[in-house]
Amino acid sequence: MACMRRPDLPPPPPFSDDWALFLDVDGTLLDFADAPHRVHVDPDMLEALDVLHRRLDGALALVSGRSLEQLDHLFAPLRLPAAGLHGLEHRGDGPAAKPPTPLRTLRGEARTVALRHPGAVVEDKGATIALHWRGNPDAEPAMRALAEAAIAWLPGYSLQPGDHVLELRPKGANKGAAVARMLDEAPFAGRTPVFVGDDHTDEHGFEAVLAHGGIAVLVGDRQPSCARHGLASPAEVRSWLVEAAQP
Structure with a gap:
C-alpha cells in the first residue's frame, strides 16, 4: 500500500x-x-x-x-x-517461546553499553529486546551499532526502528x-x-x-x-x- x-x-x-x-x-x-x-x-x-x-x-x-x-x-x-x-503475544495463547541463546547474549552486551551511557535503557521483553536512548540521545550510535551487528548472528530476527528506540524481534x-x-x-x-x-x-x-x-x-x-x-x-x-x- x-x-x-x-x-x-x-x-x-x-x-x-x-x-x-x-x-x-x-x-x-x-x-x-x-x-x-x-x-x-x-x-x-x-x-x-x-x-x-x-x-x-x-x-x-x-x-x-x-x-x-x-x-x-x-x-x-x-x-x-x-x-x-x-x-x-495474544490474549488467550500459551506462553511465548523462549528467546534464542544469541538474544540472551546480546542482552548482556547491551546492558554494558547502557552502563557507559547513563539514561539509555535496555528493555528485556523475553522474545524481543528494545534499546532505548530517549534518556540519553548520545547513546544512539553505540546502541544502533550493537543492534545492527547483532542481526548478523540472530537468524529469523529483524530490526524495528521506533521513536528513540531500536527493537530486535522475530520476522513476521x-x-x-x-x-x-x-x-x-x-x-x-x-x-x-x-x-x-x-x-x-x-x-x-x-x-x-x-x-x-x-x-x-x-x-x-x-x-x-x-x-x-x-x-x-x-x-x-x-x-x-x-x-x-x-x-
Whole structure:
C-alpha cells in the first residue's frame, strides 16, 4: 500500500458503536517518558476505556510492543483484549517461546553499553529486546551499532526502528498481522476496524484496517503515513476517548 505525505489529516469521524477499535499504547494513549516504566496512565482515560470496551461489546484491544504482562500492570484493573510484543503475544495463547541463546547474549552486551551511557535503557521483553536512548540521545550510535551487528548472528530476527528506540524481534511479527487475526475472531469480526497509532510500527496496523475498509488514525505529525485521519498528540487521543465515552 502506498503511503503519502499528508500534512493536514482530518480528525477521525464521530465514534460509532459498530467499530472494532485497536489502540497502540506508547505515544498514542500514553506520553513518552525517559524510560518505559516511568509512563503515567491517566485515570480518566482508564475509565473511558472501560466504558468504550463495554459499549463495543468487547471489541476494543490494545496492540502494543509491550508485553501482555506490562499492559495488564499499566492498565489495571482493566484486562482488555490485547496483542503484545508486536503480535508475538495474544490474549488467550500459551506462553511465548523462549528467546534464542544469541538474544540472551546480546542482552548482556547491551546492558554494558547502557552502563557507559547513563539514561539509555535496555528493555528485556523475553522474545524481543528494545534499546532505548530517549534518556540519553548520545547513546544512539553505540546502541544502533550493537543492534545492527547483532542481526548478523540472530537468524529469523529483524530490526524495528521506533521513536528513540531500536527493537530486535522475530520476522513476521507485526501489528498488522495481529489486527488481521483479531478481525477474524469474535467480538471484532464484522465490525469497521479503527487503528490509532503514532510510530513506524503502527503502519502495519494502518494497512490492515484500510484493507478491511476501516479507519487509520495517525497520532502526531510523522510523515509519510498510510493514515487518512489524525490526532495531534496522546493528550488529544485521551480527550477524544473521554468525550466518546460520555453518555
